[in-house]
Each structure stands twice: as C-alpha cells, then as structure tokens.
Amino acid sequence: MTVLGARLFWARLIYVPAYALGIAYVRTLVWAVSIVGIVLLLVPLF
Template identity: 75%
Template sequence: MTTELCMLLWSVVLGLVQVALAATCSVGQRGLGWAASPRDEVKPPLNGIGGRLDRARANFLETFPLFAAAVLAAQLLQHHDATTVLGAQLYFWARLAYVPVYAAGIPYLRTLIWAASIVGIVLVLVALL
C-alpha cells in the first residue's frame, strides 16, 4: 500500500473518531432521547467544546472528499512521488492536529493548521499536472 493510500485510510479513521466525539457531545448536551428521536424538533447549536468538536467534524467533511479524490486520482494514474507523499502526509497530520486545537478554542493556530491541510491537497493535485 502506498503512503498516500495509508494516509487516506487513516483519514477515514480520523473522520470516524470525529463523528464519535461530536455525537458523544451531542448526547451529553441534548440527551439520549433526542439522539434516538427523529429529530423533528429544532435544537440550538451545541455549545462549548461540544460545539467546537461538531464544527471541526463538519469542516473535516468539507475537505475530506477533495483529499480522497486527489489521492485516488494519483493512485489511478499511478503517480506516486515525494510531492504526493508530502501532500498526503501534510493533510492527515494537519487534520489530526486540527481537532484538539479547535476543541481548545485556539483561533489563529486553528486557521494555520486548516491552511496546511489545504496545502496538502493542493500538493497532491499539483503533482498530477
């Protein structure tokens, strides 16, 4: 398995962990009854660390399809070099760092880490040109 595919698989694991963290916080704030319900009742957004974890999860879900498409395109084209490896690693490690930094509420560092993950996606794409 290439490094890029390994980073893709670990990113899937990271996404599942983020879903679990956000869901746990949601149950903690809204209750198990709400989680098991059809959720017809509109609730206010999660607050505090729960809200930040939920927004980090949503942000991951915005970037992950782009990363997955770039990595899978590189694999399909059999393009594997130092740039695609760096891009995939940068994306994964930045997304991993993003979760605790966002949960802690550190604003500017969070944005820099997010930008690093975007650079990772761009590196994979640039290598394909």
C-alpha cells in the same frame, strides 16, 4: 510532491484538538497547512 501532500494531510488530525481548545490562530494555520496538503495530493491528477 504527493508524499509531502500526504504528510501535510495529517494536519487535519491536529485541527480537531485545536478547534476543541479554541486556539484561533493555531487552528487557522493548521487548516491552511492541511488545505495545501490536499492540493498537493490533487496536483498529480491533472
């Protein structure tokens, strides 16, 4: 789970160009994927 969360965390880097280009739907999808990655990183802590 942690490895998958770390891989999804890289979606944060994709978010920046999507935001700069103004691609609303892709930006929202990338943001949601990155949040799932962060949650997967935090799950093993609890």
